[in-house]
Amino acid sequence: MKKSEMPEEERLLKIIVFSNWILLAVLTVGGVLLRTWDFGWGVFAGGLIISINFHFLYRTLKKSLDPLQLSSPGIILGKYYIRFLISALIIFVLISEHYVEPLGLILGLSIIVISLLVGLVYEVKENFFRGVV
Amino acid sequence: MKKFSVSTLWTIALVLGLSSIAFAAGDTSMAALDFFIWSVIAPGFGIAFAAGFCGLAQGMSLKAAVEGVARNPEASGKVTVTLIIGLALIESLCIYALVVALIIIYANPAAKLFM
Numbered sequence: 001m002k003k004s005e006m007p008e009e010e011r012l013l014k015i016i017v018f019s020n021w022i023l024l025a026v027l028t029v030g031g032v033l034l035r036t037w038d039f040g041w042g043v044f045a046g047g048l049i050i051s052i053n054f055h056f057l058y059r060t061l062k063k064s065l066d067p068l069q070l071s072s073p074g075i076i077l078g079k080y081y082i083r084f085l086i087s088a089l090i091i092f093v094l095i096s097e098h099y100v101e102p103l104g105l106i107l108g109l110s111i112i113v114i115s116l117l118v119g120l121v122y123e124v125k126e127n128f129f130r131g132v133v
Numbered sequence: 134m135k136k137f138s139v140s141t142l143w144t145i146a147l148v149l150g151l152s153s154i155a156f157a158a159g160d161t162s163m164a165a166l167d168f169f170i171w172s173v174i175a176p177g178f179g180i181a182f183a184a185g186f187c188g189l190a191q192g193m194s195l196k197a198a199v200e201g202v203a204r205n206p207e208a209s210g211k212v213t214v215t216l217i218i219g220l221a222l223i224e225s226l227c228i229y230a231l232v233v234a235l236i237i238i239y240a241n242p243a244a245k246l247f248m
Contacts, residue, residue: 096235
C-alpha cells in the first residue's frame with residue numbers, strides 16, 4: 001500500500017513506531033559515547049520496555065475495540081496485568097540492583113513520548129501544507 | 134470498631150517507643166532516621182497519587198472511546214489510534230512516578246550522606 005493510500009491513523013502509527021526505533025538507536029549510541037556504558041544501557045533498557053509495552057497496548061486495544069477482532073474481557077484483563085507486572089518487575093530489578101543509571105532509564109522511558117510528539121508534529125505539518133489547519 | 138482502636142493504640146505505642154529510641158541515639162542518627170522514614174513515606178504517597186490519578190484519567194478516556202465506538206462502529210480504527218496515543222501518554226506518567234519512587238528507595242543519591 002502506498003503512503004498516500006494509507007488511512008491517516010495508520011500512517012501516524014507507522015511514523016510513531018519508526019521514529020521510536022530511530023530514537024532508541026540514536027539515544028543509546030549517544031548515551032554510550034557521550035556518557036557512560038550504564039547510561040546507554042539504561043536508555044536501551046527503558047526504550048525497549050516502553051516500546052514493547054506500546055506494541056502490546058496497541059494489540060490489546062485493537063482486540064478490545066475493533067468489532068472484527070473482539071476478544072473476551074478476561075483475556076484482555078489478564079494480558080494487561082501480566083504486561084504491567086512484567087514491566088514493573090524489570091524496572092524494579094534494574095534500579096534496585098543498580099544495573100543501569102536511573103537518568104538513562106528515565107530518558108529511555110521517555111522515548112515513546114518523544115516519538116508521539118514527533119508523530120503529532122509531522123501530522124500538523126502535513127495538515128498545514130494541505131490547508132486543513 | 135474495637136479491633137480498629139486496639140490496632141491504633143498499638144501503632145501509637147510503637148511510634149512513641151521508636152521515637153524515644155531515636156532521640157536517645159543522638160542528632161546524627163536522628164537525622165538519618167528522619168531521612169530514611171521520609172524516603173519510604175514520600176515514594177509511597179507519590180506512587181499512590183500517580184496511580185490513582187492515572188487510573189482516573191485512563192478510565193475517563195476509555196469511557197469516552199467506548200461510547201464513541203458504540204455510537205459509530207465504523208470509526209473504531211480512528212478512535213483506537215487516538216486512544217492508544219492518549220493511554221501511552223498517561224501510562225508513561227505513572228511509569229515515571231514508579232521509576233522516581235524506586236530511585237528514592239533503592240538508588241537515592243543523598244543516602245550516601247547518612248551512611
